Amino acid sequence: TQDRQLVDIAVAELMISSEKVAHVQLNNPLEHALLVLVKSGYSAVPVLDASYKLAGIISKTVILNQILGLERFEIEKLSEMRVQEIMHHDVITITKENNLLDGLNAIIDNNFICVVDEEGYFDGILTRRAILKQLKKEIYS
């Protein structure tokens, strides 16, 4: 019975839809990506291409790793390099029609999961917070 409820909840009901998701573009310089991440406060955000298809994920860690030289932080690399060169390419995805249980499986090892349609267009993100809130609801009801 508990199980039945969880598979009835679609990702679409829980996700943050694309217009509310901070993101960067493939060809942005790292400097812009780092600014977006610092201003938004997020540790990582999706990377989209010009047609709004999902291309990858970029994180503060990966940008900082790039500029961490042997002697100092090589700040000049931030304007020389592009998001596309260092982002994570293999991104786990799910669809709006998947359910909470599918999402739970994917979210064990990831802060958030990108939601895409069959053509790869970016629909939004499913966050750990959304899943935890729903599970807490189920537990207390």
Next chain:
Amino acid sequence: TQDRQLVDIAVAELMISSEKVAHVQLNNPLEHALLVLVKSGYSAVPVLDASYKLAGIISKTVILNQILGLERFEIEKLSEMRVQEIMHHDVITITKENNLLDGLNAIIDNNFICVVDEEGYFDGILTRRAILKQLKKEIYS
């Protein structure tokens, strides 16, 4: 019945104990803290004082915000400033004797929760991943 199981699981069983937790000291320069965060890959870690009591939490965002000047990233501030000056002071905590449900409530808005004893000594951290894995176990059994 489901509820009973969750309140039976102590934080002690789920947490990452202190010796496995990456952390920094109150008086470390920001440069050291940023290196620990970049090398470990974590977005934020606990801050301890010299006697291993919990003092706060430091994140990449807060360090990067400090050095983000109007014109450029002010890298020199990294060696001039200390963790203590910019860390989050008001940190939510729980104890080893609390249970999973207490942890679930606290973890909705936080990536991890610090576990301390009555004197404030740092015992470990309870992560979202640990809670999600346990909830998944409960659901599938």
